Amino acid sequence: MNLHELIDRLHKEHTLTRGEFITLIKERDEENASYLASLAREEAVKIYGNGVFPRGLVEFTNYCKNNCYYCGIQGSNQHANRYRLSKDEILSACENGYQLGYRSFVLQGGEDPHYSDDVMVPIVSEIRKRYQDCAITLSLGERSKESYQKLYDAGADRYLLRHEAATPELYQKLHPESLSLENRIQCLWNLKEIGYAVGTGFMVGAPYQTVENLVDDLLFILKWLESDLLYLIMIQNLKIILLELWSSPLI
Numbered sequence: 001m002n003l004h005e006l007i008d009r010l011h012k013e014h015t016l017t018r019g020e021f022i023t024l025i026k027e028r029d030e031e032n033a034s035y036l037a038s039l040a041r042e043e044a045v046k047i048y049g050n051g052v053f054p055r056g057l058v059e060f061t062n063y064c065k066n067n068c069y070y071c072g073i074q075g076s077n078q079h080a081n082r083y084r085l086s087k088d089e090i091l092s093a094c095e096n097g098y099q100l101g102y103r104s105f106v107l108q109g110g111e112d113p114h115y116s117d118d119v120m121v122p123i124v125s126e127i128r129k130r131y132q133d134c135a136i137t138l139s140l141g142e143r144s145k146e147s148y149q150k151l152y153d154a155g156a157d158r159y160l161l162r163h164e165a166a167t168p169e170l171y172q173k174l175h176p177e178s179l180s181l182e183n184r185i186q187c188l189w190n191l192k193e194i195g196y197a198v199g200t201g202f203m204v205g206a207p208y209q210t211v212e213n214l215v216d217d218l219l220f221i222l223k224w225l226e227s228d229l230l231y232l233i234m235i236q237n238l239k240i241i242l243l244e245l246w247s248s249p250l251i
Contacts, residue, residue: 069241
């Protein structure tokens with residue numbers, strides 16, 4: 001089967017075998033890439049039309065307790081200019097967004113212990129109270145199932161938690177021992193069970209990453225999680241970042 005036929009089957013059935021995905025990624029050329037893009041665009045227009053759906057992203061903290069090796073806001077980075085937004089500042093950002101026409105808010109930050117349930121639940125509850133016609137998405141990292149439930153009950157209805165790498169060996173090369181792919185996946189399951197619309201995704205261009213790793217990421221989403229949203233991070237100049245961060249004695 002040639003690549004054109006593989007692409008047509010992917011378009012029709014929305015999946016391929018692992019070996020076929022590997023072949024498609026490794027052997028695609030400019031012509032096949034263009035054909036893939038045209039079919040992807042066709043599907044996008046069929047589902048969403050030509051509409052644009054803006055989301056108001058509120059980055060409310062860049063403190064983080066973790067030390068993911070690729071991340072510029074990792075806890076051990078002493079060169080980051082840290083900040084935290086107060087409840088009033090977050091609500092003000094939402095009000096500005098609402099007046100500009102935004103009807104979807106995303107509260108996103110590092111895994112900052114300051115924003116406990118006692119802090120976050122009132123914030124989410126107030127946003128829901130003020131803007132009942134808006135979607136509320138959270139991206140707060142790994143938390144307990146009980147915490148996710150409290151935030152859901154307060155009014156959040158979507159959660160973004162990228163699995164980042166579905167291959168355990170690659171995941172551990174990019175994260176300290178305190179973090180595990182197993183717990184990451186459990187968090188995703190917890191979110192789905194509670195009732196969130198769950199967004200996940202993975203990095204493209206990470207060090208040590210192979211085509212086989214990318215295919216495992218695709219199959220993780222397509223066959224196992226059935227996520228509501230796919231989120232890809234294209235890594236640019238990551239080797240430079242890693243060279244700087246890996247000089248830390250904590251890594």
